[in-house]
Structure formats: C-alpha cells, structure tokens
Amino acid sequence: MRNTTKITTAVLAAGALTFGLSACGSEKAATGSEDAKAGKPLIVAASPVPHAEILNFVKDKLAKKAGLDLEVKEFTDYVLPNTATEDGSVGANYFQNKPYLDDFNKKNGTHIVPGVTVHLEPLGLYSNKAKKADELKKGATIAVPNDTVNEARALQLLDANGIIELKEGAGNAATPKDIAKNPKALKFKELEAAQLPRSLDDVDAAVINGNYAIEADLKPAEDALVLESADDNPYGNFLAVKEGNENDPRVKKLEKLLTSPEVKKFIEDKYAGSVIPSF
CATH class of the missing domain: 3.40.190.10 (Periplasmic binding protein-like II)
Structure with a gap:
C-alpha cells in the first residue's frame, strides 16, 4: 500500500481546473466533429x-x-x-x-x-424458355446467386413454390447440397448476382434479385414465374x-x-x- 501523500487545496484546485478544461476541450472537439460532418x-x-x-x-x-x-x-x-x-x-x-x-x-x-x-x-424466378414454373423440363439448369444469403434465399423461393424441397432447418446458409427432394432433377449454376439477367439465354431459368431484374427491364410483378411473398419477409x-x-x-x-x-x-x-x- 502506498504511503498517504498530503495534497494541498491548491493542487486539488489546479487538478480540478485541468480536468474541467480537458472535459470542455473534449466536448468542444466532439461538437466540432459533428459540426464538421454536418457541413459536408x-x-x-x-x-x-x-x-x-x-x-x-x-x-x-x-x-x-x-x-x-x-x-x-x-x-x-x-x-x-x-x-x-x-x-x-x-x-x-x-x-x-x-x-x-x-x-x-x-x-x-x-x-x-x-x-x-x-x-x-x-426475388423472382425468370425464364426465356418457360412461361410457367411447371413447364421447366427434367434436368433443367437453374442459375442462382453465388453469395451465401441470396443463394439460400433463391432455394427457399423454389422450396416455397414446390419446385424443390429443402432439408428441415436448412436456413439462411442453404446450398444445393441441402435439397432433400428434387423431382425434376434440376441442376444449379452459381453466378454473381449481377450476371443473372444476362444468363437467361444460357440456362433454363434464373432466380434474380429484384434490383437486377428491374435493371434488365424485367417486371417482377408480371414477368416472374414465381415471386417471393412480402409477408413477414x-x-x-x-x-x-x-x-x-x-x-x-x-x-x-x-x-x-x-x-x-x-x-x-x-x-x-x-x-x-x-x-x-x-x-
């Protein structure tokens, strides 16, 4: 334990003043930082x-x-x-x-x-070769986004519409390996999301994010074979x-x-x- 040191009132006052100035300086700096942001x-x-x-x-x-x-x-x-x-x-x-x-x-x-x-x-399923989801042929190739979340989301869309069936609990990390039932033996091609609209002539169908669909002059509400529900989404x-x-x-x-x-x-x-x- 340290020996008790006598601290004079003057020293205490000086310390308090220093602390007060430091605190004021910090407050001014923070305010200045916010003001600088607001001006940009x-x-x-x-x-x-x-x-x-x-x-x-x-x-x-x-x-x-x-x-x-x-x-x-x-x-x-x-x-x-x-x-x-x-x-x-x-x-x-x-x-x-x-x-x-x-x-x-x-x-x-x-x-x-x-x-x-x-x-x-x-999110929607689009095709240049089929007008309805049930027109997809056996062994058809479906392009899906290659990032983890959007690929899982694409597979969940297909599952929700009875095109495939995912294993229970597949969740937001689902991949084609998590497909439990695939009645049409569909094949999956993973592509960068931005490339999916351009892939429509090369695959039988593609699950495309809404922003890229709209950019490609697709109308999700009209052109999608199946479309994600907005309820509890x-x-x-x-x-x-x-x-x-x-x-x-x-x-x-x-x-x-x-x-x-x-x-x-x-x-x-x-x-x-x-x-x-x-x-």
Whole structure:
C-alpha cells in the first residue's frame, strides 16, 4: 500500500481546473466533429436500381428543404458498398438486407450496422424458355446467386413454390447440397448476382434479385414465374452506416426522408409492385 501523500487545496484546485478544461476541450472537439460532418455532403453508396433512383428522388425533391447535402454514388456489385462504408470513402450505403449484412460482417470483419428499412425487392424466378414454373423440363439448369444469403434465399423461393424441397432447418446458409427432394432433377449454376439477367439465354431459368431484374427491364410483378411473398419477409433493404455513425445528423435527416409519404408514393407509382415500401 502506498504511503498517504498530503495534497494541498491548491493542487486539488489546479487538478480540478485541468480536468474541467480537458472535459470542455473534449466536448468542444466532439461538437466540432459533428459540426464538421454536418457541413459536408453525405455520400451514399447504392445499387443503381431502385436504390440510387430512390435516393436521387430524395436528392432532387426533398433534401434541399430538409437542409441535407446528398451525393449518390452508384455501385454495381454487393461488396464495394460495404467496404467503402467501412473505410469511410462513403458515409452510408443502401442496397442490402439484414441476413446479407450479418453474413458480410462475419466473413469480412466489417462493422456495418442497419438503419431504417425502406423497401423490399421480391426475388423472382425468370425464364426465356418457360412461361410457367411447371413447364421447366427434367434436368433443367437453374442459375442462382453465388453469395451465401441470396443463394439460400433463391432455394427457399423454389422450396416455397414446390419446385424443390429443402432439408428441415436448412436456413439462411442453404446450398444445393441441402435439397432433400428434387423431382425434376434440376441442376444449379452459381453466378454473381449481377450476371443473372444476362444468363437467361444460357440456362433454363434464373432466380434474380429484384434490383437486377428491374435493371434488365424485367417486371417482377408480371414477368416472374414465381415471386417471393412480402409477408413477414426478413429481406427488406435499409440504409446502413459504419458502427458509431448512427447518430450522424445527416444520416438521421436522410432516414426521415427515406421513410416519408413522398418516398412511399414514389416507390408505389414508379415500380408498380416490383418494389414494395416497407414502412
């Protein structure tokens, strides 16, 4: 145990003053940091359709009145928006769902967190060779997304519509190895999600994410042989930020605008059921 040291009132006072100045300095630094953020544009990484279109509607119609300087940066893949958010190249992203984000964070050591959920893009099965799912021939080849979550989601779609049957408990990591029953002996071709629309002439059918289907001028509500249900669907797309930036005032403004009546009407009018508001 240390010997007790006599500390004079003067020393105590000096220490208190130093602490007070330090605390004030920290508060000013934090406030200054927030002010610095507020004075800069919020750059958001997004898939071109429908995410960037929705963000650009906000930018053109709503942001200025709300005092938000918004920039939209388009990405055509599902990896770079998260890595750019993690390294600070962008302030937020808008393109993904929770199961995908959880899997991405786990595999890449990133620290991205979800904000408000904005919409759902139903996953669909499309074909240039069949007009109905039951017209798929025995041994047909089905292209599916090659990332863990969307591949499982594609197989769950086929399972829900009686095309295959998955093993019980296959869940969000299901692969073709988890198929318990495959009456038509379907074969599966794993491709990057963005390539799936271009694969339709080379395969019998493909399960395509809603954003890529719309980009390829497919109309999910009309063209899909089978379409994911919106009821109790965990795959809603949300605005996401790096952990610690959830309370950035610019992010809060954007979240409010993205869930406004104006955005809901824009989504319903423009996408006619191919994209569904989630708020």
